[in-house]
Amino acid sequence: MSMKRLFNDGGYSGLLILSITLFILLNDAVSVEHGWIHPEGLIYSAHYLSNASFDHVGLDLNLAEAGKIFWWEQHVDMGQGRLLTALFQLIDIKFRAWLFRYIPPGPAVSAGWIIGLLCIPALLYNFARKYLILGAPAAASITALFLLSSASVGYTFQYLHPGKMLAVFFLLVVLNLMLFLRGIESGGAGEGRKGLMLWIMLGTTLFLSLFTDPLAFITFLLVPVLFPEMFRVRFSGGNRSGGQVYAVYLAVIACYAASVLLIIPYLSKLSGYEYGFLYAVEEARGNNPFMNIVNPQFYYGIMMNTYWFVTGNLGLRGYLPLYISEDRLYSFEPSLYVTEVSLETVAPLVIVHLVLIALCIADYRYSDRRYVIKAIAALYLTTGWITLIHSFQNVLLPWSNYYYGSVFSVVFALLTGSLLRTLRGRRGLSYAAVAVVLIASFSTYGDAKEINRAWKYSRYPDVDIDGFYRGFKDYWHEIKRDPELFDKKICMVDKGVSLLFNSKNLYPVKVCYNTALLKRISFRYQSALTLNFAGFCPDEVPPAEGAAEDVGPLCSTLDTVPEVMSEVSADPDIVAVRASSQWKHYGPHLVFDGISSDESSWHSDPNSLIPQWLEWEHAVPRMITVIAIQSQMNPPHLSGNELRAPRIFVLSGSNDRQQYTELLRIKNASIDPGTWGQWQFVNKQAYKYYRLCIRETQGECFAAVQEIRVR
Numbered sequence: 001m002s003m004k005r006l007f008n009d010g011g012y013s014g015l016l017i018l019s020i021t022l023f024i025l026l027n028d029a030v031s032v033e034h035g036w037i038h039p040e041g042l043i044y045s046a047h048y049l050s051n052a053s054f055d056h057v058g059l060d061l062n063l064a065e066a067g068k069i070f071w072w073e074q075h076v077d078m079g080q081g082r083l084l085t086a087l088f089q090l091i092d093i094k095f096r097a098w099l100f101r102y103i104p105p106g107p108a109v110s111a112g113w114i115i116g117l118l119c120i121p122a123l124l125y126n127f128a129r130k131y132l133i134l135g136a137p138a139a140a141s142i143t144a145l146f147l148l149s150s151a152s153v154g155y156t157f158q159y160l161h162p163g164k165m166l167a168v169f170f171l172l173v174v175l176n177l178m179l180f181l182r183g184i185e186s187g188g189a190g191e192g193r194k195g196l197m198l199w200i201m202l203g204t205t206l207f208l209s210l211f212t213d214p215l216a217f218i219t220f221l222l223v224p225v226l227f228p229e230m231f232r233v234r235f236s237g238g239n240r241s242g243g244q245v246y247a248v249y250l251a252v253i254a255c256y257a258a259s260v261l262l263i264i265p266y267l268s269k270l271s272g273y274e275y276g277f278l279y280a281v282e283e284a285r286g287n288n289p290f291m292n293i294v295n296p297q298f299y300y301g302i303m304m305n306t307y308w309f310v311t312g313n314l315g316l317r318g319y320l321p322l323y324i325s326e327d328r329l330y331s332f333e334p335s336l337y338v339t340e341v342s343l344e345t346v347a348p349l350v351i352v353h354l355v356l357i358a359l360c361i362a363d364y365r366y367s368d369r370r371y372v373i374k375a376i377a378a379l380y381l382t383t384g385w386i387t388l389i390h391s392f393q394n395v396l397l398p399w400s401n402y403y404y405g406s407v408f409s410v411v412f413a414l415l416t417g418s419l420l421r422t423l424r425g426r427r428g429l430s431y432a433a434v435a436v437v438l439i440a441s442f443s444t445y446g447d448a449k450e451i452n453r454a455w456k457y458s459r460y461p462d463v464d465i466d467g468f469y470r471g472f473k474d475y476w477h478e479i480k481r482d483p484e485l486f487d488k489k490i491c492m493v494d495k496g497v498s499l500l501f502n503s504k505n506l507y508p509v510k511v512c513y514n515t516a517l518l519k520r521i522s523f524r525y526q527s528a529l530t531l532n533f534a535g536f537c538p539d540e541v542p543p544a545e546g547a548a549e550d551v552g553p554l555c556s557t558l559d560t561v562p563e564v565m566s567e568v569s570a571d572p573d574i575v576a577v578r579a580s581s582q583w584k585h586y587g588p589h590l591v592f593d594g595i596s597s598d599e600s601s602w603h604s605d606p607n608s609l610i611p612q613w614l615e616w617e618h619a620v621p622r623m624i625t626v627i628a629i630q631s632q633m634n635p636p637h638l639s640g641n642e643l644r645a646p647r648i649f650v651l652s653g654s655n656d657r658q659q660y661t662e663l664l665r666i667k668n669a670s671i672d673p674g675t676w677g678q679w680q681f682v683n684k685q686a687y688k689y690y691r692l693c694i695r696e697t698q699g700e701c702f703a704a705v706q707e708i709r710v711r
């Protein structure tokens with residue numbers, strides 16, 4: 001678009017609308033209050049960068065490193081095949097690592113903002129101008145409508161969810177490309193090489209888009225709806241463009257199937273991170289979502305989701321009756337979403353759909369271009385697809401605007417644009433309609449911010465998540481004053497630090513996800529700092545054989561936690577056994593009962609944090625110089641208990657339970673399940689109490705010990 005064109009036809013007002021919108025959005029996105037990242041995302045990011053022997057953190061991208069996208073697929077993406085999204089994440093995490101050397105870390109800051117806040121609005125604006133032939137203010141207002149929608153706010157405010165954003169980006173690239181092809185077609189310039197190149201470009205773009213998110217399939221559904229004329233094949237007269245479109249579509253689907261079933265499995269094997277396509281989805285569900293097409297519930301789901309999407313994109317969610325209990329609105333437990341059918345809830349649902357049908361009828365009667373019909377058909381197809389692919393989850397909730405509504409919201413913006421188009425030529429009405437769209441947009445934005453906050457705080461109810469980010473920022477400023485320390489703590493860029501991770505480090509991330517992970521991150525503040533500002537520069541991740549001092553706090557710092565105690569012991573010399581926590585019936589006395597079985601072991605509580613301690617009380621003070629620890633054995637035909645055994649531990653003695661004297665410090669114990677590890681140490685003092693502080697396990701997020709003997 002030429003500059004002249006930009007400033008004609010209300011170009012200034014359009015520019016003003018977009019500038020204000022982007023300023024508001026960006027201003028909130030950089031704030032700690034609105035911008036955020038899942039704490040577990042920090043860990044994944046750190047692993048993503050470090051799980052290879054690449055030392056360069058920053059903008060460098062070694063091509064061989066791209067193999068790590070299969071690691072992401074294997075461990076984080078559940079085999080969904082979003083390779084392009086994984087690659088983008090790898091680049092983006094590096095970008096942040098580089099950027100936060102210069103500016104304080106912001107949780108949501110992302111290279112994705114270039115796509116989300118620059119490319120996407122430009123493409124949408126261009127499409128509205130050229131396809132719907134809207135004036136600049138109207139085109140800008142529907143662009144703002146999308147930018148301020150919950151969907152766009154979702155991936156802008158919350159870091160590490162670029163799949164939806166990339167899907168929207170590709171959707172708009174494809175639609176703009178189709179416009180371009182159509183223009184060439186009608187202009188008669190599509191002859192020969194140039195035309196062929198463009199078709200190849202379209203095919204490649206469509207193909208690539210499929211590796212961003214399953215939602216990208218929507219582009220296949222939308223292109224024939226919005227450009228039906230491109231699919232008309234005329235065999236006489238030399239126009240073969242329709243045939244070309246079909247050829248492109250078939251080729252893309254064939255190439256995608258070949259990639260997913262043959263090429264990617266082969267490449268993932270080569271990279272060392274072999275994974276099965278959609279393995280997690282298969283495990284979770286075991287049924288075929290496409291069978292839903294014959295299920296009436298599926299169509300009911302489409303209607304309800306459309307209702308949510310439409311009202312959500314108008315900022316009306318808070319004012320209309322809900323289909324689920326309102327008190328459950330901010331819960332993440334899908335089974336709680338019980339649909340409530342009543343006159344109050346059914347009436348708005350019916351009205352929304354009747355309005356959409358009425359708009360189609362009006363468009364059919366009074367318009368020759370049928371933009372509105374196309375847009376509404378596109379809306380239903382979009383919701384249908386979203387409902388289908390998420391049929392194993394429950395999408396019938398207002399959150400869906402935020403989670404899945406990105407492509408729907410683009411289509412909804414196009415519907416709004418189509419409606420504005422019907423007012424073309426009526427200047428006063430047009431401006432009034434633009435004003436209404438803008439008011440609705442900002443109302444939606446307020447709602448989107450509320451959903452964002454609700455998600456952020458309800459997901460981590462025990463965690464001061466904002467305090468967590470502010471702490472990072474403060475720490476950044478603190479060490480910024482000392483260049484040497486800063487370099488060491490922020491990023492050891494180009495310093496040859498080995499970033500190797502072993503599988504032991506990875507295991508707790510997955511196992512502890514539902515138990516101790518969040519607490520670990522939030523309460524073990526030092527360990528969060530070692531992840532270096534949102535997991536950008538993992539140089540400070542503790543090595544497997546690091547000094548115990550760096551690995552975790554001493555048990556004495558946890559003395560305020562309630563302890564568990566048992567006075568039953570097989571050894572008459574030991575009158576009581578205490579522990580920092582216990583799980584189920586696996587009490588601390590079981591380490592002194594003389595029984596060697598996995599059932600007769602002490603377990604710390606998985607919801608408590610490592611370090612954990614175990615303390616026994618002698619009837620009279622004893623001078624102990626040898627300790628033998630038996631780790632919990634595996635039950636028949638099972639394994640995994642070896643990860644609960646102590647790896648780093650400290651033994652101390654005390655006579656008053658106030659002052660403890662360290663007697664033994666072991667930094668890399670290795671006791672196979674059911675076997676004994678024995679250590680001798682120097683001790684010239686008799687103590688009544690001995691405390692074994694387990695500061696790290698072999699990888700599990702709780703500790704277990706089967707037996708202890710001392711002499």
Ligand SMILES: [Ca+2]
Pocket residue numbers: 590591592593594595596597600601706707
């Ligand atoms: Ca025992």
